[in-house]
Amino acid sequence: MKCRKCGKPASLELRRHNAAFCAPDFLDFFRNQVREAIRKHRMFARDEHVLVAVSGGKDSLALWDVLIDEGYRTTGLYLDLGIFDYSVESKAKCETFAARRGVPLLVTSVAETVGAPVPVIKNVTRRPPCSGCGLSKRYLMNRVALEHEMPVVATGHNLDDEAATLLGSVLHWQTEALSRQSPALPSTHAKLVRRVKPLYRLSERETAAYAFLRRIDYIVEECPFAKGATSIAHKEILSRMEDASPGAKHNFLFGFLEKARPAFERAEAVTLNECARCGQVTTGTVCAFCKLADQVKRATV
Amino acid sequence: MKVILRNPRREVEVAGGRRVKDVLRDLDIIPETVLVIRGEDLVTADQVVHDHETIELRPVMSGGAA
Numbered sequence: 001m002k003c004r005k006c007g008k009p010a011s012l013e014l015r016r017h018n019a020a021f022c023a024p025d026f027l028d029f030f031r032n033q034v035r036e037a038i039r040k041h042r043m044f045a046r047d048e049h050v051l052v053a054v055s056g057g058k059d060s061l062a063l064w065d066v067l068i069d070e071g072y073r074t075t076g077l078y079l080d081l082g083i084f085d086y087s088v089e090s091k092a093k094c095e096t097f098a099a100r101r102g103v104p105l106l107v108t109s110v111a112e113t114v115g116a117p118v119p120v121i122k123n124v125t126r127r128p129p130c131s132g133c134g135l136s137k138r139y140l141m142n143r144v145a146l147e148h149e150m151p152v153v154a155t156g157h158n159l160d161d162e163a164a165t166l167l168g169s170v171l172h173w174q175t176e177a178l179s180r181q182s183p184a185l186p187s188t189h190a191k192l193v194r195r196v197k198p199l200y201r202l203s204e205r206e207t208a209a210y211a212f213l214r215r216i217d218y219i220v221e222e223c224p225f226a227k228g229a230t231s232i233a234h235k236e237i238l239s240r241m242e243d244a245s246p247g248a249k250h251n252f253l254f255g256f257l258e259k260a261r262p263a264f265e266r267a268e269a270v271t272l273n274e275c276a277r278c279g280q281v282t283t284g285t286v287c288a289f290c291k292l293a294d295q296v297k298r299a300t301v
Numbered sequence: 302m303k304v305i306l307r308n309p310r311r312e313v314e315v316a317g318g319r320r321v322k323d324v325l326r327d328l329d330i331i332p333e334t335v336l337v338i339r340g341e342d343l344v345t346a347d348q349v350v351h352d353h354e355t356i357e358l359r360p361v362m363s364g365g366a367a
Contacts, residue, residue, distance in 0.1 A: 208361035
């Protein structure tokens, strides 16, 4: 197999693009896709300070790597979930990356802010571990960005993440979730920063290839709580569809974003308030994060 | 040839002198779900891997909370 651009032996085949690339041309392709995502959705401007949420995994570190090389002013945010050795190792990966690239990294502990680490939250809530974890992450990313006066949070969500989320929402016709699914969520309140996903045009395999070829030391092991997660099951189904019909995931997600999403957006308008306890944005009186912290406090004292 | 698998990390011996895509099919692995690593490089599914060589099949799927 030959590189589509230079004709040299290829390192990676991208069946959905009916193309193969050598390592240098693949890295160019990857950066161009990130540039196109940022440009198309006006994710952030050159002079804006971007908070990059990093987990130590391939996606978020690949994203941070590209943004640094593109000359953006970035600060990383690692949320310590307190998930045993997995968190210890993933935090070390982020710290090593930040030190090598000479970029600042903020670390916030879920145990200190919620009152307990994710494994305890999981037992207290008796809901899937990803539920309390995702809620805490979204809340803390926004809060930390506000505290440091950064207007935008960038996350490493890729095409597979977005297609799997879309499949989950469609299977249950969660219209509110469908209205919110976007590569770029604007700030709709003074206390809500923009949330953007500059890797949404790139598959999980492409972000893994970028991280490998750039020699980024990322955590390959999965989160111990991800096993059995519904989102993983959806990804497996989508991967089988992709194998049978290259481009299926891309068409599913991009078709939704271009053709279907506007209809859901119009249908779902919500009123935003400030949480009576913490002042962060909520649709109710007390936000879900404060309710979770209360639940943890009641169960652990 | 030696094949390194992850999550959990383990090694299996399979017959070499075949294309990567044939090895993946034998192991029931969807090509889209792994990077195929040989030394410091990635290899495409049409390349032949020989008996004395080692490849790593590194899963690319991650997940859980968004």
